[in-house]
Amino acid sequence: MDFMEKSTAMKRDWLATARTLSEALPYLQRYDGATVVVKFGGHAMSDDAAMERFARDIVLMKQCNVHPVVVHGGGPQINQMLERLSIKSEFIDGKRVTDKATVEVVEMVLAGRINKQIVQAINDQGGRAVGLSGKDANLIVCEKATKTRKDPESNIEKVLDLGFVGEPVEVNPEVLKVFTDSDFIPVVAPIGTGRNGETFNINGDTAAGALAGAMKADRLLLLTDVAGVKDAEGDVVTRLTPDDVRRLTDQGVIAGGMIPKTETALHAMERGVGAVVILDGRAPHACLLELFTEHGAGTLIKA
Ligand SMILES: Nc1ncnc2c1ncn2[C@@H]1O[C@H](COP(=O)(O)OP(=O)(O)O)[C@@H](O)[C@H]1O
Numbered sequence: 001m002d003f004m005e006k007s008t009a010m011k012r013d014w015l016a017t018a019r020t021l022s023e024a025l026p027y028l029q030r031y032d033g034a035t036v037v038v039k040f041g042g043h044a045m046s047d048d049a050a051m052e053r054f055a056r057d058i059v060l061m062k063q064c065n066v067h068p069v070v071v072h073g074g075g076p077q078i079n080q081m082l083e084r085l086s087i088k089s090e091f092i093d094g095k096r097v098t099d100k101a102t103v104e105v106v107e108m109v110l111a112g113r114i115n116k117q118i119v120q121a122i123n124d125q126g127g128r129a130v131g132l133s134g135k136d137a138n139l140i141v142c143e144k145a146t147k148t149r150k151d152p153e154s155n156i157e158k159v160l161d162l163g164f165v166g167e168p169v170e171v172n173p174e175v176l177k178v179f180t181d182s183d184f185i186p187v188v189a190p191i192g193t194g195r196n197g198e199t200f201n202i203n204g205d206t207a208a209g210a211l212a213g214a215m216k217a218d219r220l221l222l223l224t225d226v227a228g229v230k231d232a233e234g235d236v237v238t239r240l241t242p243d244d245v246r247r248l249t250d251q252g253v254i255a256g257g258m259i260p261k262t263e264t265a266l267h268a269m270e271r272g273v274g275a276v277v278i279l280d281g282r283a284p285h286a287c288l289l290e291l292f293t294e295h296g297a298g299t300l301i302k303a
């Protein structure tokens with residue numbers, strides 16, 4: 001490529017960048033002042049570069065007067081720590097059976113190391129993040145979650161004991177308003193408080209949905225490690241209604257870790273959240289693409 005060709009190619013790149021910025025205008029106007037709850041899953045935060053990109057997107061959102069509330073997971077990181085401590089762990093429908101020893105490790109990993117890593121990553125990008133857990137200011141009060149499953153032989157519903165897995169029953173989001181109304185960015189670990197002083201392990205998606213519902217957030221973004229919700233053929237579906245979600249779950253197409261996400265989506269929408277998007281947190285700038293471009297990303301769940 002000679003000098004003239006090179007400079008023409010560079011001008012084309014700049015123009016494309018300027019066009020992208022200009023095309024963001026209607027989206028910036030639509031989300032001006034909006035509250036967006038972003039769940040950052042343990043798989044999505046797999047490496048330092050992914051964490052840095054995520055933090056940069058969150059700071060950019062806040063700079064554009066969109067108010068992010070970050071709720072994080074950390075399932076794989078909890079697994080690693082439990083393994084080091086030789087504590088066995090199992091999941092039922094995407095939720096970790098959590099005994100007394102496990103809940104101590106869960107709180108340590110989520111409200112400690114991971115929460116502070118995300119806070120630091122956001123602050124490194126020029127944001128002002130504040131870390132909290134659901135215990136702070138009674139943000140998320142829980143009761144013991146119950147799970148029933150039909151025994152295939154007897155056809156009788158059996159109650160399964162998940163231990164200290166929490167189901168949010170009361171959310172007090174006033175403390176988050178203090179942050180979203182100023183230039184702080186709250187980062188919430190999914191640990192809940194019980195009415196009798198218990199510590200509860202809440203699935204990260206469930207916690208994000210409970211907060212989004214209580215705040216009547218405009219959008220709930222669930223960042224994970226797949227491109228979106230897949231159908232029976234394994235293709236990502238770009239849009240689903242609540243009825244589609246129920247059908248895919250009954251058919252067993254939505255399974256495992258995807259169940260808490262889609263359940264959360266339906267609950268959050270019942271509580272007034274505009275729409276829920278399940279998207280690939282490993283894809284560069286997934287949040288920005290979803291909010292500020294016409295392309296969108298992942299699976300949009302909307303009535
Ligand atoms: N229909 C489906 N579409 C996409 N992923 C699905 C589906 N059913 C089950 N999954 C599983 O759900 C996983 C996402 O849940 P999870 O591992 O808990 O994510 P995270 O750690 O991000 O919360 C996917 O990696 C995939 O294995």
Ligand SMILES: CC(=O)N[C@@H](CCC(=O)OP(=O)(O)O)C(=O)O
Nearest residue numbers: 042073074075095096202203204
């Ligand atoms: C009850 C329950 O399952 N809690 C989760 C909390 C972390 C989480 O949700 O992490 P991801 O978002 O990375 O999956 C757990 O113990 O793994």
